[in-house]
Amino acid sequence: MIKKKKKPIQKAKQATKTQKIETLEEVEQVRLRPGNFFSSIDYTVYELADNSTDEHLEGFGNVINIELKPDGETTVEDHGRGLPVTPSEKYPDKSEAEVAFSSIRSGGKFGTDGAKSSGLNGIGSAGINFLSEYFDVTIKRDGKKYHMRFEKGKCVEKLTEIDKVDKNDTGTIIVAKPDQSIWKNLDDFDIPAIKRRLKQKCYLNTGLTINFKVEYGEYDFDESYHFEEGINQYVKDILGDEEPITEIYNLNKSVPIDEEGNTIDMDIAFCFTEGEGGDNIIGFTNNVSNTDRRSSQIDGFKAGLASSIKNAIEDSDLNKQKFNITNEDTREGIVSIVSIKLYNPFYDAQNKDRIIMPIARSTVSNAIEEYLDDMFDKNPTQKDIILRRVIEAARIRETARKSKETAKKVKSVGTGKVEGLTKCTSKDPTKSEVFLVEGDSAGGSAKQARDHETMAILPVFGKINNTYNIDIDKLLKSPKIMEAVKAFGCGIDEEFDIEKLRYHKIILLTDADVDGLHIRCLWMTFFFKHMRKIIEEGYLYIALPPLFVITKNPRTKKEQKIFAYSPEEKDEIISKLTCKYEVSREKGLGEMDWEDLRDSTMSKDSRKLKRVTIEDVEACMEVLNVCMNDRETTARKSFILNRGL
Numbered sequence: 001m002i003k004k005k006k007k008p009i010q011k012a013k014q015a016t017k018t019q020k021i022e023t024l025e026e027v028e029q030v031r032l033r034p035g036n037f038f039s040s041i042d043y044t045v046y047e048l049a050d051n052s053t054d055e056h057l058e059g060f061g062n063v064i065n066i067e068l069k070p071d072g073e074t075t076v077e078d079h080g081r082g083l084p085v086t087p088s089e090k091y092p093d094k095s096e097a098e099v100a101f102s103s104i105r106s107g108g109k110f111g112t113d114g115a116k117s118s119g120l121n122g123i124g125s126a127g128i129n130f131l132s133e134y135f136d137v138t139i140k141r142d143g144k145k146y147h148m149r150f151e152k153g154k155c156v157e158k159l160t161e162i163d164k165v166d167k168n169d170t171g172t173i174i175v176a177k178p179d180q181s182i183w184k185n186l187d188d189f190d191i192p193a194i195k196r197r198l199k200q201k202c203y204l205n206t207g208l209t210i211n212f213k214v215e216y217g218e219y220d221f222d223e224s225y226h227f228e229e230g231i232n233q234y235v236k237d238i239l240g241d242e243e244p245i246t247e248i249y250n251l252n253k254s255v256p257i258d259e260e261g262n263t264i265d266m267d268i269a270f271c272f273t274e275g276e277g278g279d280n281i282i283g284f285t286n287n288v289s290n291t292d293r294r295s296s297q298i299d300g301f302k303a304g305l306a307s308s309i310k311n312a313i314e315d316s317d318l319n320k321q322k323f324n325i326t327n328e329d330t331r332e333g334i335v336s337i338v339s340i341k342l343y344n345p346f347y348d349a350q351n352k353d354r355i356i357m358p359i360a361r362s363t364v365s366n367a368i369e370e371y372l373d374d375m376f377d378k379n380p381t382q383k384d385i386i387l388r389r390v391i392e393a394a395r396i397r398e399t400a401r402k403s404k405e406t407a408k409k410v411k412s413v414g415t416g417k418v419e420g421l422t423k424c425t426s427k428d429p430t431k432s433e434v435f436l437v438e439g440d441s442a443g444g445s446a447k448q449a450r451d452h453e454t455m456a457i458l459p460v461f462g463k464i465n466n467t468y469n470i471d472i473d474k475l476l477k478s479p480k481i482m483e484a485v486k487a488f489g490c491g492i493d494e495e496f497d498i499e500k501l502r503y504h505k506i507i508l509l510t511d512a513d514v515d516g517l518h519i520r521c522l523w524m525t526f527f528f529k530h531m532r533k534i535i536e537e538g539y540l541y542i543a544l545p546p547l548f549v550i551t552k553n554p555r556t557k558k559e560q561k562i563f564a565y566s567p568e569e570k571d572e573i574i575s576k577l578t579c580k581y582e583v584s585r586e587k588g589l590g591e592m593d594w595e596d597l598r599d600s601t602m603s604k605d606s607r608k609l610k611r612v613t614i615e616d617v618e619a620c621m622e623v624l625n626v627c628m629n630d631r632e633t634t635a636r637k638s639f640i641l642n643r644g645l
Contacts, residue, residue, distance in 0.1 A: 026104050027153035030130040034182055037127050041072070041183050045194050047128050048076035048174050049210070053201050053287055055080030056208050057341070061171060066198070067213045068189065072178045079171040082141030085159060095159040097139060098148060101129045102155060125174070129153055131182050138173040140165050152179060191219045197289075199225045203234035204267070204287050204339050231269040231337040238280065238335050244271040245333075246385055251371045255363050262343050264363045268301065270336035272389050276396070279331040284339040285347075285355050292354035300364030301338045306330045307365070308372035309390055318387050323394035332393035340364065402473060418487045419479075422447050422457040433505035434487060435543070435602070436460050438519055442589035446509065449598035456503065458487050463519055467526045468628030481526065490531075498533045506534065507609065509543040509601065511588040512565075524612060525628055528620060540612040545589055546600045550574065551582045563600040565608060 030037055045066065052064045061079035068074055083097040091099055104126045129135040130153035137159075139146040145165050149157035191214060198210045202225040209226040227233040232248050251268040270281075283290040283298040290298065306327040313319050340360060348354045376383040420443070426432050434456040437443045443459030450457060464480050472493050475481060485492050490500040508523050510516035520542055527535055534540050546563035548570045553559050558579075564570035570583065586592060592600075601607050614620055 026126075027130045030104070030127050031153065031179075031182055034131055038131070040190065041178055041188065042190055042194055042197075044072075044074050044128050044132075044176055044178055045076070045189075046197060047125050048074065048176065049198065049201065050287070051125055052076055052078035052080065052172070053205065053208070055172075056205060057287075062207055063209045063211065065211045065213075068191075068194075068216045070215050070217075072180075072189065072216070073175060074178075075173065075175045077171060077173040082139045082170045083137070083172050085139060085141060085144075085146055095148075097137065097146075098155055098159055101126050101135065101137065101148075101150060102153075104130075128176060131179055133177040133179040134175075135177075136173075136175040138175075140170050140172075143167040189216055191216065195223075200234075200284070200289065201225075201287055202227050203231050203337070204284055206230040231267055231339060234337050235269045235271060235335055239271075239273070242273055242275065244273050244335070245389060246272045246382055249371075249375065251367060253367055255367060257342070257359050257363060264360060265341040266297075266364060266367055267339045267341075268337065268364075268368065270334055272386055273333045273335060274389075275333040275335075278328070279334045279336070281331070281334065281336045281338060284337070285345045285352070285360075286341050287339075288352045290352065290354055292348075295354040296357045296360040297338050297340045297355065297364045300361035301336065301368055302327060302331060303361070304365035304368030305334075305372065308369045308376070309386065311373075312376055312383065313387050313390065316387060318384075319391050319394075321395070323391060323398055325390060325394050326397070329390050329394040329397060332397075333389065338364065418458070418483050420459050420483065421487050422450075424451075424456045425453050429502055429504050432456065432503045433507055434458055434503040435507045435509045436484065436523065437589070438462075438510045438516065439590055442509070442511075442592075445589065445592060445594040445597045446602065448594035449602045451602075451604070455602070456487070458484060460484065463515075464522050464526065466522060466628055467529055468624055472530075475530070488531075488534075490534075492530050496531060496533065498537060501534070501539065504539050505541055506539055507541045507543050509545070509589065512545050512547055512586070513588070516588075521627070525624060527612075528614075528624065532614075535612050535614055538611055538613070542610040542612060543601050544608040544610060545592070545597075546586055549584050549586060549596065550577075551584070552577065553579050554582045561596065561599070563596075 045068070049064060049066060052061070055061050055078055056064070058080075060081045063079055065077040066075065083100065085095050085097055088094050088096050088099045094102070104124070129150050132150070133152065135150040135153075137148045137150075139148075139159075143165060144161050145163035146159050147157070147162045148155065148159040195212065198212055202208050202210055206228065209224060211222070211224045213222040214220065229236075232250055235248050248269055248271045251266060254263045254265045256263050281293070281298055281301065283293075283295045283301075285295070285297065309330040310325055313325055319325070342357075342360065345355050345360075346357050348356050422443075424432055431454050433454055435446055435450070435458065437446045437457055437459050439459060439461060443457055446457045446459075460480050460483075462480075465475075465478050467475060467481070475492075487502070488506070489502040490497050508520050510519045524535075524540070527540055544565055546565050547567070548564040550562040550564060550570065550573055551559060552562065562573055564573055574581065574583070589597065589601075599606055
């Protein structure tokens with residue numbers, strides 16, 4: 001036995017090249033990937049304005065001046081306390097103001113213990129500094145004026161006192177020029193979006209004025225934003241020309257949330273309108289827009305609203321039809337601003353679209369439910385308006401749901417085997433006919449009497465439903481009608497398509513008695529209400545069976561049958577006869593020999609058909625309203641007999 005030599009085990013090659021792990025400073029991190037930190041150049045304005053607004057929230061400075069020049073240079077001036085100029089405890093060689101703009105991890109809200117700020121957990125103005133060609137800071141504080149300058153995020157001029165000012169003259173002025181080498185691949189300033197954001201700040205902070213001067217691109221204006229009515233004015237401006245059906249309600253409340261004395265400050269305004277398509281609820285946390293509708297304060301508002309309204313409806317007798325009221329129904333047509341302010345809010349992401357704070361949800365929910373309950377007790381008129389609006393929303397939603405379900409059912413009509421249908425061999429609709437025959441016995445005779453190539457037979461047992469006032473959902477539950485619709489192949493109501501009609505002659509074949517006339521009337525009503533195009537195109541007919549059979553030379557080789565369709569026609573025929581004859585009255589289609597049915601009613605050479613037409617739609621509607629709205633069949637029969645239909 002020859003042993004195979006084992007192949008030597010090859011050792012794994014050791015890496016000879018040391019991999020370089022690069023650690024970027026904060027400035028380089030932001031400048032290398034600005035899109036990871038800011039979605040647009042607009043944040044040059046937003047972040048600087050947020051800092052100034054936070055000063056206002058602390059009670060310092062009521063006016064913010066913002067200027068945007070043609071080259072993108074942005075100036076934001078406030079009249080707050082001015083940034084702190086004392087040395088930093090952590091970095092003694094730097095002022096606290098320099099640290100604030102030098103590190104995205106430093107935080108920037110100095111001397112604001114418990115401040116309800118928008119920027120505590122963001123990269124803020126430091127990030128904007130890093131993305132600026134230059135970033136000039138002027139501080140007025142404690143009777144002194146200071147200056148500091150950054151270029152591309154690096155401090156090139158330390159904080160230096162440059163002048164004396166009045167002790168009451170305080171504030172911070174920042175001039176930032178976006179670095180075009182960084183922003184070149186991003187969009188230019190969106191002036192309308194910036195305007196909306198600045199106006200929002202003034203809506204949310206009554207007493208704040210923002211002056212916005214722009215010379216940029218196609219824009220050249222100098223505007224001032226100030227709203228004494230706060231978020232109530234915001235709601236009015238959203239409404240525009242639309243008139244609300246209720247008052248604009250306002251809840252302004254501060255609620256303690258812990259033992260340390262922290263609070264959630266709520267400012268909520270809302271009203272109801274006749275608008276459809278849902279609600280318009282806009283949420284804010286510390287002046288920052290939360291566009292995610294799952295944000296905690298928005299969830300809380302919706303929950304409190306639903307709870308109060310549902311309870312009120314349950315205690316009332318307004319919902320007589322017992323509609324199932326959903327949470328969505330309770331806010332249909334509502335326009336609302338839900339603004340909260342709290343210390344150190346928790347956002348789910350850097351973009352701050354959503355806060356995730358159960359305490360915020362429950363606090364807002366409880367507050368709005370309590371507010372509405374109290375309002376309902378004190379103002380029954382407004383309560384009634386709101387409850388009726390919500391119930392109507394539920395009705396519309398339920399109707400839409402049923403319509404959607406019905407549409408699916410209607411769309412499916414036309415598929416599957418048609419029970420009882422005897423088809424013709426022709427596939428050409430222009431040559432094909434279908435007889436709607438009363439009863440099985442008549443149907444059997446008709447099958448024998450028909451032309452197999454062009455005539456189809458569909459027996460319909462008894463009377464169909466009166467469809468004048470019936471909705472489509474109930475109509476779909478009528479097997480007689482649905483089998484006919486399937487046989488026609490063209491759908492019904494909104495799904496009706498005349499191009500798909502399989503027969504260009506639909507012929508009503510009924511007995512020539514009162515019941516037969518009644519059946520014709522019911523079918524014509526159906527076609528008028530649900531398939532009117534068939535009548536308008538001239539595709540609906542009535543077959544006229546004979547009333548009398550006159551037999552010449554009975555029981556002889558010369559026996560011959562003549563059909564009369566009225567007493568007058570019978571008398572006229574008899575008056576001309578010179579031979580023996582017998583007269584019999586037809587008892588109905590089911591009793592007629594198939595040969596007689598063929599010769600008298602179905603043969604194209606000898607039959608008599610009446611085409612159903614519409615000469616005056618309004619007149620038809622009037623007649624149908626008289627006859628078919630009357631649930632008493634006696635009145636309907638009387639009308640038919642008197643009119644000779």
